Amino acid sequence: MSQSGNQSGELKQTPLNALHRELGGRMVPFAGYEMPVQYPQGIIKEHQHTRAAAGLFDVSHMGQVRLAGASGGAAAALERLVPIDVIGLAEGRQRYALFTNEHGGILDDLMITNAGDHLFLVVNGACKEQDLAHLRDHLSDDCAIEPLHEHALLALQGPQAAAVLGRLAPGLADLVFMTAARVEIAGADCFVSRSGYTGEDGFEISVPAARAEALARRLLAEPEVAPVGLGARDSLRLEAGLCLYGHDMDAETTPVEASLTWALSKARRRDGARPGGYLGAEAVMDQLAHGVARRRVGIRPEGRAPLREGVELIDEDGRALGRITSGGFGPTTGAPVAMGYIETAWAQPGTKLGASLRGKVHPVEVAKLPFVPQRYYRG
Amino acid sequence: MSARRYTEDHEWVLLEGGTASIGISDHAQEQLGDVVYVELPEEGVKFAEGDQAATVESVKAASEIYAPVAGEVVEVNGALSDDPSLVNSDPFGNGWFFKIKIADADAVAKLMDENAYKEYVESLQ
Numbered sequence: 001m002s003q004s005g006n007q008s009g010e011l012k013q014t015p016l017n018a019l020h021r022e023l024g025g026r027m028v029p030f031a032g033y034e035m036p037v038q039y040p041q042g043i044i045k046e047h048q049h050t051r052a053a054a055g056l057f058d059v060s061h062m063g064q065v066r067l068a069g070a071s072g073g074a075a076a077a078l079e080r081l082v083p084i085d086v087i088g089l090a091e092g093r094q095r096y097a098l099f100t101n102e103h104g105g106i107l108d109d110l111m112i113t114n115a116g117d118h119l120f121l122v123v124n125g126a127c128k129e130q131d132l133a134h135l136r137d138h139l140s141d142d143c144a145i146e147p148l149h150e151h152a153l154l155a156l157q158g159p160q161a162a163a164v165l166g167r168l169a170p171g172l173a174d175l176v177f178m179t180a181a182r183v184e185i186a187g188a189d190c191f192v193s194r195s196g197y198t199g200e201d202g203f204e205i206s207v208p209a210a211r212a213e214a215l216a217r218r219l220l221a222e223p224e225v226a227p228v229g230l231g232a233r234d235s236l237r238l239e240a241g242l243c244l245y246g247h248d249m250d251a252e253t254t255p256v257e258a259s260l261t262w263a264l265s266k267a268r269r270r271d272g273a274r275p276g277g278y279l280g281a282e283a284v285m286d287q288l289a290h291g292v293a294r295r296r297v298g299i300r301p302e303g304r305a306p307l308r309e310g311v312e313l314i315d316e317d318g319r320a321l322g323r324i325t326s327g328g329f330g331p332t333t334g335a336p337v338a339m340g341y342i343e344t345a346w347a348q349p350g351t352k353l354g355a356s357l358r359g360k361v362h363p364v365e366v367a368k369l370p371f372v373p374q375r376y377y378r379g
Numbered sequence: 380m381s382a383r384r385y386t387e388d389h390e391w392v393l394l395e396g397g398t399a400s401i402g403i404s405d406h407a408q409e410q411l412g413d414v415v416y417v418e419l420p421e422e423g424v425k426f427a428e429g430d431q432a433a434t435v436e437s438v439k440a441a442s443e444i445y446a447p448v449a450g451e452v453v454e455v456n457g458a459l460s461d462d463p464s465l466v467n468s469d470p471f472g473n474g475w476f477f478k479i480k481i482a483d484a485d486a487v488a489k490l491m492d493e494n495a496y497k498e499y500v501e502s503l504q
Contacts, residue, residue, distance in 0.1 A: 043438040044413040231412070231439050304416050304460070306436050329415035329438050336416075358418070358434065 014060035015152045015212040023227050031125030033061040036229040043231035047331040050198055050236055051372075054158035055228035056219050059197075063128025064151050064206055065135065068118040069143030077142035078112070078119060081134070083255065083278050085265035089114045094178045094193050096263050098255055099134060104280030104287070105251040106258065107134060109243065113180045113193055120180070120191060122153065122204070124245045152212035157202030157236075160224040162377065165192075165203055168218065172203070177376040186218040187211070194377060197233065199240025199370055201377045238337055239330045241298060241369030247309055248296060248325045248339060254280070256287040257341070259296040259369075264288070297347050298367035299324060299338040299355070305362055306336040307355050313342055314354045314361070321346050321353060330371055337371045338364075383471070384487050385496035386447045391471065394487045399448060402475040403435065403466065406500050411437040414466040419455040419477055426450065426479065428486065433476050435466065448486040450479035 011034040020027065025036030036058070038046060049055055067074040075086040084097040091114045099107040108127040113120040123131045128147075135145050156165060166173030169185045172192060180193035188211035196202035207215050219225050234244070243249050249258040256264075267273045270285050301307050311324040327338030346353065351366040384392045389407035393400045408414065416436040426432055426446035433444040455477045459465060466474040481487065491499060 037439070038412060042413050235438060304463075305418065306416055306441070308441065329436070331438070 012061075014058055015209040016058045016060065016154075016216055019213050019216055020058065020227075025227070025229060028230070030230055031061045033125065035061060036227070038229040038231045039227050041226065043229070043235065044331045046226065046228040046232035047235050049226045050158045050200060050228055050232060051332050052158070053224040053226070054156055054160040054164050054202075054222075055198070055232070056216060056225050057155040057157065057228050057233055058152070058216070059125075059155050059204070059233075060152040060209075060212070061125035062153050063121075063123040063125060063131060064148040064153060065121040065123065065128075065132065066115075066118045066146040066148060067121065067135070067139070067143045068146070074119050074139075074143040075114075077139045079268070079274070080278055081138055082110075082112070083264045083268050083281065083284060084112065085267040085274075086112060086119070087274070088265075088267060091116050092179050092181060094180050094195060095265075098260065098263060099131065100255070100278060100280040100284065101251055102279050104254040104256075104283030106245070106249045106253055106255060107131070107251060109245055109249070111193070111195065113191075115180065115182070115191065120206070122206075126246060148206070150209045151206050152209050154205045154207060154212065154216060154219070155196050155198075155202060156205065156219060156225070157196045157198040157200050157228075158224075159201060159375065161200070161202045164219065164222045164224050167222070174379075175203075176379040177201075186215050188215050190215070197240075197242055198236035199242070199372055199374045200236070201375055232331075235328060235331055238326055238328060238339070239332055239370065239372040240374060241339065241371065243296070243339075244326055253341075254284055254287055254292070256284060257292045257295050261288065292344060294322060294341045294343050295347055296325070296339060297342050298349075298369040298371065299327065299340050299353075300365050300367040300371070301327075301336040301338065301355065302363040302365065304336065305357060307338050307357060307362065307364065311338075311340075311355050311357050313340060313364070314356055315346070316354065318354075318356075324355065332372050337367075339369065342366065384447075384490035384492060385499075386445075386490055387499065388445055388447075390444060390447045392447045392487055392490060394481070394484065397480055397484070398453060399450065399479045399481050399487060400475050401432075401444075401447060401477055401479060402470055403444065404496070404500075405470050408467050408470045408474070411435065411440075411442060411466075413438050414463045417459040417463050417466065417476065419459065420452045422452050422455060424452045426452070436463075444476060446479065447490060448479065448481050449483065450481040452477050453480045454478040
């Protein structure tokens with residue numbers, strides 16, 4: 001991947017930059033990269049295509065990191081930074097994780113995969129430099145930390161993704177959700193996981209930068225596949241109830257407040273095999289035991305106006321109860337959808353609230369997440 | 380050549396009698412992408428030139444529409460409530476936003492004509 005644009009203000013490019021332009025992608029700055037927000041089809045059609053067939057996303061701006069230590073030392077070391085059971089993660093298995101700070105706030109969310117002789121991490125593009133510094137600060141003595149600058153990351157998402165990849169690499173169709181394998185696709189040595197950020201079945205493919213464009217072209221040549229930009233990626237993940245770092249969670253938000261309690265491994269809880277032992281564990285375990293004052297919920301606006309980040313949620317007397325952190329129009333739901341933080345007493349699905357936008361109060365309802373059923377392949 | 384006039388904010392104005400129809404240009408709808416909601420002013424509201432008059436929401440973002448000329452809103456395009464995508468499919472026709480009974484016809488004449496707007500858009504590329 002091109003690292004030429006490290007000076008502030010200058011945007012980096014992914015290995016697929018020329019392809020995006022050829023496909024008519026509208027390029028915008030995102031996480032320090034020049035990325036396609038949409039192609040000529042437009043966000044709604046790209047979104048719908050992903051839900052109906054297979055969408056190809058360039059997510060090469062994300063950070064890919066290898067952690068390697070002697071005799072599984074990397075897993076034990078990494079457990080100091082995440083409230084996740086990494087030691088118990090079997091080879092070929094993947095787990096969602098969070099880097100916490102000393103107050104239990106979320107520094108980033110990430111995927112951890114046991115790749116056999118190393119752990120493979122995928123972190124957010126906008127956080128990757130600070131994540132690397134964080135890893136080096138805490139883990140340098142115990143494992144080698146290797147950022148994979150020369151790798152692209154492609155995501156193929158949608159109900160027909162498995163049929164497409166199965167054609168190019170037999171065996172991939174049998175991979176189940178949250179597992180990974182090293183395979184050759186169209187001559188490229190790839191590390192493929194069955195996961196994604198759309199709520200659909202799908203794959204993420206780590207591929208050497210030099211092979212990325214050829215692989216993307218090969219995938220786009222399949223009749224089910226269309227290129228999909230960041231705009232639809234955002235509406236897809238929002239409908240799927242998935243958090244966007246820096247919006248739906250940040251260093252001031254804990255995993256319990258973010259309604260990510262499901263991600264906290266049993267082994268790392270107070271009554272688990274290895275309780276605590278990560279940054280902020282006391283704060284997180286205290287919240288698990290005693291609850292939190294506010295938490296993340298789904299918000300379904302009753303009208304047609306999209307309610308976006310920053311919109312205040314109020315009770316009927318106009319008292320502020322919380323705030324929307326992500327919101328927009330859901331092309332699959334055919335209506336606006338949002339998520340945000342609300343005082344816990346108001347967090348029950350079905351609770352009626354108001355949202356103030358441009359001087360008007362719009363009725364909204366607390367909703368269960370996700371807005372669109374997740375359709376992961378569990379075998 | 381059309382009598383349609385344009386602002387630097389990519390609104391168009393078409394004067395017929397003393398009433399000006401207002402919408403956004405094809406360039407603007409293309410830049411916005413899929414329009415999913417339009418918040419229109421109420422009939423009877425009076426705007427000064429440059430007042431915030433409407434909001435158009437695409438999948439990605441909300442954009443404000445400013446009154447290109449002063450006057451009183453006499454009609455709004457109710458069809459946009461049911462089908463906001465008319466702004467994308469027919470920005471100069473069925474995708475109009477609202478009509479203003481204008482105070483000063485000369486204010487419209489001061490706006491850019493078709494050619495001047497075309498040059499303006501090209502200068503932005």
